[in-house]
Amino acid sequence: MIDSAPGGVLVDPPITLTTILDETLADQAGPMNAMAWTDAEIDTAAAAAPSHADIFFHSFGLLRPGPQLAAVMTSELVIRSHARELLARLSTGADTRPATAVELFVALHHTGRRVPLHGAAAGLYFRLLLSAFPGQSATAGLADRQGHYESLYRDRIDDLEEDLRRRFTDAHRTLAATITCTGRHHGDLVACRYAASTRPLPERPQTAGPPRM
Template structure:
């Protein structure tokens, strides 16, 4: 095997090592935010493993994913359902293939906002989508989080 064949593998390793560093940073922040749950948070490193490598393409997206999971750990919530960051990635992929209807665009805006990602025009429109079709967005959110659930993440 020559070096050119190894380069993609090296990049994957680099992304994983960077993800481990980011996960450790988010764990440290979560312990400061939720000191009462420190023992559980310190044991949650494996929960932060990305189920999809696309989570590692953006540090903002991966950090949002980690923050949500660590919040769930600290509050005793179920860690298996998809995170808002995972929902954003799924909706981004869907939007590349087909146009999003109003409710799906509203879900995308809601997930973007929940993930705490940097402001974008879509996030600014979240309340407008909510006013038009909040009930359907609620249903879509439950379905998408369920579809993105990771049974190993508990």
């Protein structure tokens, strides 16, 4: 439940990530852009962890934003943050089902437009902001404000975050139980743990790379 304990520090309505979230909503990018941003994050993750490149390649469907992000599908910052966190979980074998930081941030963002956030809820809002958009939001003023909330409400913020991540869990957000692969990714020969055999099937003429699964 959102914390509204008396004495909490009020998050004023204008504090709603105007320059990061609201302005990006004006950019009505199509689904192809969201796919391209996700692909770019997959490529970045694969370059950083080559041993997991095949897992990342076949995780495209898992990275698809869920209903929590439906209203902000056109935001590059949101789509990239969501994909980046899930790819990081895949690289360590962590559970991909709990909500990502950006999913929770967007939920609190919309809540904060209807009712003021106090105490632990306000602290979680800023914690998620810094986690989801580190390169965009890490200012000295924001860090100081977050430090204030953490010093007062850290345990309650932790509990609220755990509760919300569990509440917004997507039970179906896992790698497919069965993944088929011909041994080629986008037409290129690769060593993929999901290939039917170590010897890939003959290449077939195609206009685009095989779909990720």
